[in-house]
Amino acid sequence: GDSVTQMEGPVTLSEEAFLTINCTYTATGYPSLFWYVQYPGEGLQLLLKATKADDKGSNKGFEATYRKETTSFHLEKGSVQVSDSAVYFCALNPEGGTSYGKLTFGQGTILTVHP
Amino acid sequence: GAVVSQHPSRVICKSGTSVKIECRSLDFQATTMFWYRQFPKQSLMLMATSNEGSKATYEQGVEKDKFLINHASLTLSTLTVTSAHPEDSSFYICSAGGQTSLYEQYFGPGTRLTVT
Numbered sequence: 001g002d003s004v005t006q007m008e009g010p011v012t013l014s015e016e017a018f019l020t021i022n023c024t025y026t027a028t029g030y031p032s033l034f035w036y037v038q039y040p041g042e043g044l045q046l047l048l049k050a051t052k053a054d055d056k057g058s059n060k061g062f063e064a065t066y067r068k069e070t071t072s073f074h075l076e077k078g079s080v081q082v083s084d085s086a087v088y089f090c091a092l093n094p095e096g097g098t099s100y101g102k103l104t105f106g107q108g109t110i111l112t113v114h115p
Numbered sequence: 116g117a118v119v120s121q122h123p124s125r126v127i128c129k130s131g132t133s134v135k136i137e138c139r140s141l142d143f144q145a146t147t148m149f150w151y152r153q154f155p156k157q158s159l160m161l162m163a164t165s166n167e168g169s170k171a172t173y174e175q176g177v178e179k180d181k182f183l184i185n186h187a188s189l190t191l192s193t194l195t196v197t198s199a200h201p202e203d204s205s206f207y208i209c210s211a212g213g214q215t216s217l218y219e220q221y222f223g224p225g226t227r228l229t230v231t
Contacts, residue, residue, distance in 0.1 A: 036222075043119065043208065044159075044222035089158070101147065101212055103220065107158040 002027040006090050006106035013080055013113050021075040021109045023064075023090035031092040033057075033066055033073040034103070038087040047075075047088070080113045087111070117143050119211050121223035128199055128230055136194045136226045138209030144189035145211035149220065150182075153206040165192045199230040 007022040025033065032051045036044040048057030053068035062077045073090060090106040118141040128134050138148055146167050151159040163173045163184050171184035181203075183195040192211075196203050206227050210220040 041224070043121075043224040044210075046219060049219075101220070102149070102161055102164065103159075103210075104161075105158045108156075 002031070002092060002094060002104045004090050004092055004104050004106035006088075006109050008107075008109070010110035010112060013111070015082055015113055015115050016079045017113075019075070019077040019080045019084075019111070021088055021090075021111070023073045023075065023106055025071050025073065025090075025092050027071075027092055027094060027104075029095035030068070031094050033064070034091045034093070035062070035064055035073070035075050036089040036091060036105075038089065038108075040086070044089065080111070082113045082115055085111055085113045117141075117211070117221040119145075119209065119221045119223040121207075121209055121226050123226060124224065125227045126229070128228070130200055130230055131198055133195055133197045134199055134228060136196075136207055136209075136228070138192045138194070138211070138223050140190045140211040140221070143211070143221075145192075146189060147212040148186060148192040149210045149212070150184060150192075150194050151208045151210070153208060153225070155206075159208060196228065199228070201230045204228055204230045 003026045005024050034049045035047040037047045038044045048059040050057040050066035055066045057064050064073050064075045087108045089108045091103045120139045122137045148165040150162045153159045162177045163171045165171045165184045165186040167186045173179045186192040206225050208225040210222045
């Protein structure tokens, strides 16, 4: 079945540091890939997405590129802020069929940014 | 943007009782809603898919008689945990599919259930 593997956290960084959270996936065909963010006490919010190979999703300074050859969708940000402290989830939506819409999530990575 | 609410945000109940959790799409109609369970420091696990006006579809290993799902309207789905036990304590999250596509989903803030 489909699966998503994220780098284990927690990740602790100083403000303005560079961030990378690794994400790899196993799925058939070309799933859509997502990064969701969960701030303390809130629901998951879509951060960015990519639907096909070599697509780059970006939002709020975060970027991730859909790499079919390495089945990866690593999240990056050049300069993190304290307000970026949250839990980040990588997820995939199957290409189609009866499982379409059933998101598979990675285990989540806790990011803490210190001033 | 699309907003999904859940109620209650936290609930504590005694073992053997039943608890109902509501999931509402506030500003759009959701023909499909999803229920997830999240254990501490673990990922979200899909429990069931709820379609308005029809029976829910449960994932393998999820007891449908224990986790009753009702999707009576385009804006409301409910999850009832029946005869709750301490092992049912968890964080339950719902999401609602977009009005025209399941490509994007909008998540509720979650409900923390503690069974004593």
